[in-house]
Amino acid sequence: MNLEYFLKSKAPGWMDDKGIDADIVLSTRVRLARNLEGSRFPLSFTEQEAQQVNDMITKAAISLNNEELNFSNFTISEMPALQRQVLVEKHLISPLLAKKEKSASVLISNDETVSLMVNEEDHLRIQCLLPGLQISEAYSKAEKLDSQLEKQLPYAFNEQFGYLTSCPTNVGTGLRASVMMHLPALTMSKQIKVVTQMLARLGMVVRGIYGEGSENLGNIYQISNQMTLGKSEEEILQDLQEVTIQIIKNERGAREALLKNSRIVLEDRFNRSLGTLKYARILTTEEAAACLSNVRLGVDMGIIQGVPLHILNECMILLQPGFVQQYAGTTLQANERDIYRAKLLREKLNLKNQKLMEKGEERHDV
Template sequence: MTIERFLERATPDWMHVEDSYSDIVISTRIRLARNLDGYRFPLAFSEDEALQVEQAVTHAIQDSTKLEEIFSYFSIKDLSHLQRQILVEKHLISPQLASKEVVGSVLLSSDESISIMVNEEDHLRIQCMTASFQLQKAYEQANKVDRALEVALPYAFRNDFGYLTSCPTNIGTGLRASVMMHLPALTLTGQMNQIINAMTRLGMTVRGIYGEGSENLGNVYQVSNQITLGKTEDDILADIQSVAEKIIQKERQARSKLMDKAGLALEDRIYRALGTLTNARILTSEEAATCLSNVRLGIDLQLINHVTAATMNECIVSMQPGFLQHYAGETLQPTERDRVRAKMLRETLSEEKLSKSMIRGKGEDSYDV
């Protein structure tokens, strides 16, 4: 497939899932860090070694009889800055890989659920994603790819340490499990700092929507494990499962309390956000993210029924700078991006309105906004 195929939509079809967790959990990701034995790690290797690693990995994937997926190969240096940026916005590659100017590449499955990054911080980063809260499914998918590649590739491994990686925090299983959650009520009630501190004590980390170093955008947070050494894969998955379930429970409790104690104010906040998204001519990324978060909360609380959570998920990605410029078909300055962002969101919500009839407020008559 061509790179344009992966730039067409902000979210793939498998993201459009509704289950008992999808009101809070957006997606689940499993990432395995691996290095090839006999090669220096990416922090110290030469361009020639990088090329050898890339060829070995690519051949192993193409020649494997155990992988059912068909992968498309893209060399990072052959992609434009905008194309790289969009892949980052879609969580298909990391910002670190996007910044590579030497040999680095990515192999993507056709449905975008599997991304294999080559020569990022480690020789291999196997990433598998699922919609909502499906840790075991994502791990089984990642483990299947890992086992298929291990048949052909000699991994750097020691019995006393496990898988060897560039960063000490990944040594051991090399497994990072993360759950991306929308937590507006915990944020509004000022509980997130307490939760973040508690997560740190439990060996977990809470980051923004684009991982390490990124800011919280639209009340979306990633919760992931920090420790990979001394724990089995099952231990890590069980820890993340338990912690995420507790956060989900707390978010639901916070939403219920907000509706009970400040229901009218919360509804007003939600409908004002919807009014801004459907009428504004200029929207910064911060204001748009806040409004999208409030509207999504309204959807989850069943105050808004003419817009879907899947549409909100797509808007969160497509309002990012890379997608906006792809949508506009030209390079945009920041002020122009604010104008195009507002236009794109107005058009998206107008299309939704054509297919759904109206908005209902709790205890109110029907509204047509």
């Protein structure tokens, strides 16, 4: 596949609306950090060493291509900044990899559920993204690929400490598992701070939509394990599974309470947001994300009808600054992006609404 295929304004495979508990858990991610024995880590290697590592890993990964999992390989330094930004917005690469100029690359599977980041903070980061709550499934897929690559690549491993990584917090299993959750009711009822404090006590960390250092956008949070040393992969995954199930229960409880006590207020809030998305001429990223969050919650609660979740998923990707400019085909100033973003969202939501009306008319005629 060429790069344009992965830059299209569509929701990637990991944002399928049919995932388990997809109304709250948007996606599950498992990431394995690995380095090659005998090579200095990316923080200190030379350009020549970086190229050697890059060549070894990409060759090993491409050799595994088959009908089930087929990788396309792209060199980061050859991508314009806008294309890198779009891949970050689709969670296919990290913000750190997007800034790399030394020999670095990304290999992406055709369905966009697996990506391999080469020469980011570590030599190799295996990332698996699946829709909904699928922690064990995502790990199984990543672990299978990891085992296949380890047969060809000499991983840096220590009997006492486990897999060796650039950052000490990743030493051991090298495993980071996370869930991306939409938690508007906990946020609206001001319970999210209590949840965050509880997670910290359990060794979990809460981050924004793009991970470390990013902001909460549209009431979307990433929850992941903080420790990789001293626990087995199974224990880390089980802890995250149990925590996620509890947060889902809390969010559902908060939604029921809001619906019971403030239904009219919610109906007004949700429909105002839908109206804004369908008719506004200027929308910032933050306002569009907040409106999408409200509409999504309205759909989940059954208050808003006729707006499929997969359309809202596409809009969530579409509102990002990089995607807006990619769609426009040119670099835009902030105010120009706000105007174009509003146009894209109007077209997306009103076009779908029009198609639903046409289908209704066809059924009525029959």
